[in-house]
Amino acid sequence: MTDTEPAPSAPPAALRERAPRRSDTTRHAILQAARERFAADGYDRATIRAIAKDARIDPSMVMRYYGSKEGLYAAALDVDLRLPDPDAFDARDVGRLLVSHFLDLWEENEMLTAMLRVGTTNQAGAERMQGVFRDQLLPLARHVCPHPEQAATRAALCASQVLGLALTRYVLRFGPTVALSREEIVQWMGPTVQRYLTAHRA
Secondary structure, eight states: OOTTSOOOOOOOHHHHHHSOOHHHHHHHHHHHHHHHHHHHHHHHHOOHHHHHHHHTSOHHHHHHHHSSHHHHHHHHTOOOOOOOOGGGSOGGGHHHHHHHHHHHHHHHOHHHHHHHHHHTTOHHHHHHHHHHHHHHHHHHHHHHOSOGGGHHHHHHHHHHHHHHHHIIIIISOOHHHHHSOHHHHHHHHHHHHHHHHHOOOO
16 A cells, blocks of 8 residues: 555444454354253363364363353353243232243253253352342242242242252153153142242241
């Protein structure tokens, strides 16, 4: 370029905003590889090197973006339980709705099963599970329970039911639990979850 040639102009702002940043593409590749690796191998056996190989990047890039295996795990399992809006249903039906909703989640999302496996054997996994249920289930419990000061206890009891079901049906695969139909599970568990969340304590 000579002194008389105009300098190349920068791309319009709109184009710059629409074009995906290279870092975003890299992060997406890392997270996708991490989710698949954690689901297949569990937390302890999954390695940064294996995840980086799956994402076709250098392992140092994984550490650059997420700092540690624990940090990557937390980001990869940023799970949205997609709980129903408590303003959109009758609180007297919350037990049945939640049991049905969690059945959909466990059967559609293998990452939740991976989280459960990891959470029973690893502290980082346990803390991630605690955070997901605390941040997402507790607000719903506060909304429907008759005694707001009991919301944390009621949410924990509700979690004990849905996690216990997931553990015995999808991880340990207890025969009688696996054999239950969806309708039978809702009929058995719905009233229990309903009582935990909405019953007045004697």
